Amino acid sequence: MNKEIYRQFGLDDKVLAFADTVLPSVQEEFARIDAIAEYNQAKVLHAMQECGVNVTHFNPSTGYGNDDMGREVLEKVYALCFGAEDALVRPQITCGTHALYLALSANLLPGDELLSPVGAPYDTMEEVIGIRDAVGSLKEYGVSYRQVDLLPDGTFDYEGIRRAINEKTKMVTIQRSKGYATRPSFGVAEIGKLIAFCKQCKPDVICMVDNCYGEFVEEKDPIHVGADIMAGSLIKNPGGGLATTGGYVCGRADLVERCACRLTAPGLGKELGANMNLLQSFFQGLFLAPTVVASAVKGAAFAAACYEKLGYRVVPASGEVRHDIIQCIELGSREAMIAFCRGIQAAAPVDSYATPTPSAMAGYDSEIIMAAGAFNQGSSIELSTDGPIRPPYAVYFQGGLTWYHAKIGVMMSLQKMMEAGLLNL
Numbered sequence: 001m002n003k004e005i006y007r008q009f010g011l012d013d014k015v016l017a018f019a020d021t022v023l024p025s026v027q028e029e030f031a032r033i034d035a036i037a038e039y040n041q042a043k044v045l046h047a048m049q050e051c052g053v054n055v056t057h058f059n060p061s062t063g064y065g066n067d068d069m070g071r072e073v074l075e076k077v078y079a080l081c082f083g084a085e086d087a088l089v090r091p092q093i094t095c096g097t098h099a100l101y102l103a104l105s106a107n108l109l110p111g112d113e114l115l116s117p118v119g120a121p122y123d124t125m126e127e128v129i130g131i132r133d134a135v136g137s138l139k140e141y142g143v144s145y146r147q148v149d150l151l152p153d154g155t156f157d158y159e160g161i162r163r164a165i166n167e168k169t170k171m172v173t174i175q176r177s178k179g180y181a182t183r184p185s186f187g188v189a190e191i192g193k194l195i196a197f198c199k200q201c202k203p204d205v206i207c208m209v210d211n212c213y214g215e216f217v218e219e220k221d222p223i224h225v226g227a228d229i230m231a232g233s234l235i236k237n238p239g240g241g242l243a244t245t246g247g248y249v250c251g252r253a254d255l256v257e258r259c260a261c262r263l264t265a266p267g268l269g270k271e272l273g274a275n276m277n278l279l280q281s282f283f284q285g286l287f288l289a290p291t292v293v294a295s296a297v298k299g300a301a302f303a304a305a306c307y308e309k310l311g312y313r314v315v316p317a318s319g320e321v322r323h324d325i326i327q328c329i330e331l332g333s334r335e336a337m338i339a340f341c342r343g344i345q346a347a348a349p350v351d352s353y354a355t356p357t358p359s360a361m362a363g364y365d366s367e368i369i370m371a372a373g374a375f376n377q378g379s380s381i382e383l384s385t386d387g388p389i390r391p392p393y394a395v396y397f398q399g400g401l402t403w404y405h406a407k408i409g410v411m412m413s414l415q416k417m418m419e420a421g422l423l424n425l
């Protein structure tokens with residue numbers, strides 16, 4: 001390939017040469033990623049064929065959105081792809097937190113208890129649950145919460161979980177992705193074992209999985225291994241970069257029906273909800289999602305290989321089997337986080353001229369730095385990086401609609417780190 005094209009971004013020969021030395025080491029991993037994408041592409045395609053998707057299913061609906069055939073077919077396709085009885089896939093679900101809140105608030109009643117057997121949940125879930133006081137939290141509605149932390153080696157504390165499950169335990173919430181923690185993400189098979197254990201302790205307990213960042217990273221998703229319900233965001237994996245907003249919940253039909261009644265109103269349920277002319281992007285985004293996710297996972301694998309070779313701690317390690325699209329890189333200093341993020345920003349198709357700068361953010365106790373130049377605001381299936389400015393000064397790198405874009409992002413991060421005198425290639 002003619003590498004002249006990369007000079008336009010200000011990429012130094014040393015960076016290009018370094019990337020070339022790293023690429024052979026990720027080829028085996030890339031082959032695994034491609035095989036998963038191939039499987040998931042066939043899964044999505046078959047679901048669309050089974051459901052008889054046709055162009056009228058992309059028609060817009062307005063107002064109440066009564067008799068919206070496209071919306072109903074889309075939800076069938078999601079259910080089929082994820083092995084669920086039913087699904088709720090809506091632009092009215094604002095984000096991942098909203099989807100998770102729906103699944104929890106619709107299925108927990110006053111006096112019930114929620115258990116997290118995998119330690120602390122994602123930041124925004126603290127207010128949903130009421131770990132941090134918030135208006136409208138589950139706690140305000142009389143739902144209690146219990147948490148069993150992971151063992152020091154990152155595995156499940158089965159004894160602790162057995163002890164924590166009691167007559168009030170109605171739901172178990174399992175977060176697949178590490179989010180912004182330094183624990184490992186869980187594999188679908190591991191989640192299946194945990195669910196089986198919880199059900200052995202209490203057969204009627206409802207197991208929910210926060211599947212954010214996990215969809216299509218493996219051949220199976222959590223419902224395939226026994227989860228009763230799972231939820232996620234459409235501006236992450238399953239939207240394939242095309243969905244401009246939205247979230248989904250899928251799983252057992254009775255649980256999804258309760259979510260629909262919570263999203264709209266009791267008695268209305270799934271029957272209502274205009275599609276805002278977004279159906280084509282939801283269908284087409286889902287169709288592209290397996291390969292888009294594969295691109296993002298390749299970007300993460302390449303980033304891990306580059307930074308590991310330079311001596312940084314990366315989670316997951318290079319070559320490790322991946323369970324989500326997130327790559328954590330411990331850069332060790334504020335300056336390195338800034339340089340890295342500036343590289344990612346400089347590689348963006350949108351807002352490439354912006355300069356990421358650490359700043360305070362509501363809900364966080366340290367400054368945060370973010371790099372994102374996305375077509376959809378806040379979309380993290382698109383190339384982006386963020387992290388709290390505190391030890392171990394870790395950045396969370398994720399997304400990339402195409403592998404080639406993710407590659408440019410990683411190379412630009414190396415370039416900016418080198419220019420700042422933080423690494424020698």
Ligand SMILES: *Cc1c(COP(=O)(O)O)cnc(C)c1O
Binds near residue numbers: 095098124175176212
């Ligand atoms: C992104 C994410 C959420 C919340 O999603 P938002 O769309 O940002 O509200 C919840 N859990 C995990 C693991 C996530 O990655």
